[in-house]
Amino acid sequence: MSGDLSKTDLYEGVKTLVESQDEKLNLPQQKLFTLFSISFQYFLFQSTKKPGAYIIRLEDGVLADKLARKSKDPSTRKFLQSLLVPRKLKYDRSVFYLDYFNPTSWNITNDIPKDKIKGAILVKNTQARPMMEIIEGEDEEVLKSISPDQHLKLLADFAPKLITIGFDETPEGAHDILFPFIKKEKERLSSGVKINEDIDWGEDE
Numbered sequence: 001m002s003g004d005l006s007k008t009d010l011y012e013g014v015k016t017l018v019e020s021q022d023e024k025l026n027l028p029q030q031k032l033f034t035l036f037s038i039s040f041q042y043f044l045f046q047s048t049k050k051p052g053a054y055i056i057r058l059e060d061g062v063l064a065d066k067l068a069r070k071s072k073d074p075s076t077r078k079f080l081q082s083l084l085v086p087r088k089l090k091y092d093r094s095v096f097y098l099d100y101f102n103p104t105s106w107n108i109t110n111d112i113p114k115d116k117i118k119g120a121i122l123v124k125n126t127q128a129r130p131m132m133e134i135i136e137g138e139d140e141e142v143l144k145s146i147s148p149d150q151h152l153k154l155l156a157d158f159a160p161k162l163i164t165i166g167f168d169e170t171p172e173g174a175h176d177i178l179f180p181f182i183k184k185e186k187e188r189l190s191s192g193v194k195i196n197e198d199i200d201w202g203e204d205e
Contacts, residue, residue: 052118124166
């Protein structure tokens with residue numbers, strides 16, 4: 001696929017994550033599909049060394065579909081496409097799970113013994129949406145019982161390794177990782193030009 005990560009960049013990205021000693025990592029750069037590919041391949045590698053449960057928690061199904069089509073390496077795209085419907089897929093001696101920020105999608109992952117969880121990826125879409133908007137269709141009592149960061153906090157409490165992508169601010173206790181092969185994009189705007197709010201700066205080209 002045009003625009004895929006080179007094997008060298010993918011290897012170097014995964015190597016950076018392997019060498020990090022921090023339990024919580026945040027990837028703040030503006031290449032959502034690239035960052036997800038690196039993170040997923042890192043956990044795929046880790047799953048062969050530390051068998052257990054690995055959770056991919058995405059903002060919603062729309063983002064899951066985007067990542068399945070536009071992640072920056074064929075292996076990640078193929079795996080996620082296979083994971084979309086069953087939301088549970090065995091790999092070697094580990095199992096990967098897919099759920100969303102909406103707690104009603106946690107019916108599978110809630111049943112995983114906490115000591116079996118070895119890692120998790122949380123990915124926000126690049127357009128900011130409040131948690132209450134994501135959790136739509138719930139009754140008032142359910143909404144009152146849910147904290148705005150519950151989708152993050154619960155995994156942060158149990159996952160020995162947690163990677164967050166797309167967050168506007170670095171989650172508490174997380175260490176930012178920057179990959180040198182991802183160049184910072186420069187905004188070239190003429191005087192008086194207004195940026196369209198619908199432009200999604202976080203997506204890879």
